[in-house]
Amino acid sequence: MRSHEEIKSSLGAWLDGELAAAEAAEIQLHVQGCASCLGEKARLEKLESSLKNVLETEASQIAFEPFWAGVRRRIAEEKSWRARGLDWARDFLTLPRLAWAIPVAALVIWFGVFSSWDWPFNSTNQAAVESIDGHGYNVALLREAKTKTAVIWVFDNQESEDDSATTPAAAESAF
Amino acid sequence: METSEWDLIRKCQQGEVAAYEELAAKYYRRVFMVILGMVHHRDDAMDVAQETFYRAFKNIKRFKGGSNFYTWLYRIAVNLAIDFQRRQKRGSVDLKENMDDVVVETETLGSDPYREVSDRRLGEKLIGAIAELTPDHKAVIVMRAVEGLSYKEIGRIMGCSEGTIMSRLHYARKKLQEKLGSDL
Amino acid sequence: MTPPRRLLQPNLLFSLWLALMSVPLGAAEKDEPPALQLKIGTILATNQADCLDSQLSKMKPQLEVIKYRCYRLIREESKKSSWQANTVFEIPGGRSLVVVPQELRNNRISLKVRLLEGEKPIVDTTVRFPNKGNFLLGGPAHEGGVLILSISAMTAGQ
Numbered sequence: 421m422r423s424h425e426e427i428k429s430s431l432g433a434w435l436d437g438e439l440a441a442a443e444a445a446e447i448q449l450h451v452q453g454c455a456s457c458l459g460e461k462a463r464l465e466k467l468e469s470s471l472k473n474v475l476e477t478e479a480s481q482i483a484f485e486p487f488w489a490g491v492r493r494r495i496a497e498e499k500s501w502r503a504r505g506l507d508w509a510r511d512f513l514t515l516p517r518l519a520w521a522i523p524v525a526a527l528v529i530w531f532g533v534f535s536s537w538d539w540p541f542n543s544t545n546q547a548a549v550e551s552i553d554g555h556g557y558n559v560a561l562l563r564e565a566k567t568k569t570a571v572i573w574v575f576d577n578q579e580s581e582d583d584s585a586t587t588p589a590a591a592e593s594a595f
Numbered sequence: 596m597e598t599s600e601w602d603l604i605r606k607c608q609q610g611e612v613a614a615y616e617e618l619a620a621k622y623y624r625r626v627f628m629v630i631l632g633m634v635h636h637r638d639d640a641m642d643v644a645q646e647t648f649y650r651a652f653k654n655i656k657r658f659k660g661g662s663n664f665y666t667w668l669y670r671i672a673v674n675l676a677i678d679f680q681r682r683q684k685r686g687s688v689d690l691k692e693n694m695d696d697v698v699v700e701t702e703t704l705g706s707d708p709y710r711e712v713s714d715r716r717l718g719e720k721l722i723g724a725i726a727e728l729t730p731d732h733k734a735v736i737v738m739r740a741v742e743g744l745s746y747k748e749i750g751r752i753m754g755c756s757e758g759t760i761m762s763r764l765h766y767a768r769k770k771l772q773e774k775l776g777s778d779l
Numbered sequence: 780m781t782p783p784r785r786l787l788q789p790n791l792l793f794s795l796w797l798a799l800m801s802v803p804l805g806a807a808e809k810d811e812p813p814a815l816q817l818k819i820g821t822i823l824a825t826n827q828a829d830c831l832d833s834q835l836s837k838m839k840p841q842l843e844v845i846k847y848r849c850y851r852l853i854r855e856e857s858k859k860s861s862w863q864a865n866t867v868f869e870i871p872g873g874r875s876l877v878v879v880p881q882e883l884r885n886n887r888i889s890l891k892v893r894l895l896e897g898e899k900p901i902v903d904t905t906v907r908f909p910n911k912g913n914f915l916l917g918g919p920a921h922e923g924g925v926l927i928l929s930i931s932a933m934t935a936g937q
Contacts, residue, residue, distance in 0.1 A: 433761055433765075463772060467771055472740045475631055476628065478631055479625075487627075490642075494645060494649035495649060523789050523792055545841075546909070547907060557902065569844075569914060572902070572917070
């Protein structure tokens with residue numbers, strides 16, 4: 421059993437014929453005995469009929485011939501690609517969209533140019549070795565291909581006789 | 596869909612403007628009413644309605660008959676009206692001026708002057724109140740009032756669920772009643 | 780005339796962002812560069828088995844060039860450092876690593892690094908790399924394998 425307030429809020433849907441039969445029957449029974457709901461029903465009906473009357477009255481003033489003349493003219497006009505492009509731009513590039521586009525574009529540019537974050541075009545770990553002194557040891561400078569990481573490898577002057585070690589020489593300790 | 600209407604549509608799809616004129620004559624006033632309820636200004640409504648029929652003709656080959664022709668037509672009309680409102684803001688005072696023009700004519704008719712004056716005032720207030728709703732709320736209340744479309748049909752036109760239509764209608768009606776108060 | 784609310788929101792957001800961003804940009808490299816956080820990871824690389832310490836998974840691509848079979852993180856140390864000041868890290872096997880941050884330019888950090896065994900310098904190098912990046916220094920023998928030092932730095936607040 422629905423409350424009075426629930427029924428009152430469903431009056432619109434009931435008048436529109438959008439409720440299930442059982443629900444509609446319950447509301448009808450309630451409305452018949454409720455002055456408040458009867459008043460609400462009358463107000464809703466008046467609202468709709470008034471709106472329909474206002475618009476129908478306006479529309480009745482519109483003759484078909486001048487209306488159709490306007491449509492015909494649009495059909496007949498061959499819109500140039502430029503005019504179509506302008507139409508698209510006017511429809512798509514509305515002020516709210518442009519207003520959002522500016523800060524978004526600024527953010528993208530800022531992060532792309534100034535950010536230290538790892539963007540796809542700035543994601544390498546590339547280092548520059550500006551100076552190196554091995555103090556008598558051999559030094560190999562390697563660069564890993566994927567991340568461009570610099571690897572500085574220090575090893576002894578002696579040649580290794582152990583072929584199982586791959587470079588850098590692992591079997592022969594550097595020091 | 597009526598056989599004759601579908602025949603007309605097929606002819607339109609082949610580019611026959613005369614066939615389209617027949618279709619337009621059938622629907623133009625109803626489309627105009629819905630658009631007028633949303634944009635409030637007669638000249639703007641005329642412009643949007645003509646654009647609606649122009650775009651419908653341009654895209655009529657895409658209409659496959661899956662829905663009613665008027666549902667498809669109204670979808671174009673409602674979308675154009677919503678776009679128009681978002682592009683241009685205009686006060687309801689324009690329609691009020693139009694309303695005065697209309698009322699001058701109707702004053703010569705009818706036998707109940709008090710009722711006529713009362714209806715005129717309500718009409719003006721109603722249009723003013725509707726102008727304050729969002730485009731989506733305007734669309735549902737106008738389509739329901741003018742066309743008596745079901746929630747399902749309105750939902751198809753606006754691309755949303757019946758539940759959404761129900762809640763939008765409930766909200767719009769509540770707002771209008773608040774604005775109009777004892778006038779209703 | 781008040782601009783529509785829909786235009787106000789993105790423009791207010793933009794103005795706020797602009798105001799916030801202008802502060803660090805102005806402060807960063809012009810006067811005093813921000814403090815530095817150094818991190819040294821000590822990795823033991825061997826050929827005894829196939830293994831990769833789970834803590835080193837992100838470094839796997841970097842280590843592949845070195846071509847050992849097993850990598851274990853045996854120590855990790857972080858220290859705050861000042862520019863032009865010595866920061867010393869202990870390295871297994873009686874070694875030490877002295878790091879002297881040189882400068883921050885174009886968001887790249889320059890470090891002077893000296894690896895010592897006791898008092899004896901093994902290698903001196905100056906390397907410039909991206910902020911939050913790293914480089915590897917390896918070769919010292921340790922427990923049947925070799926040590927690889929991952930030397931990374933980032934400005935404080937990153």
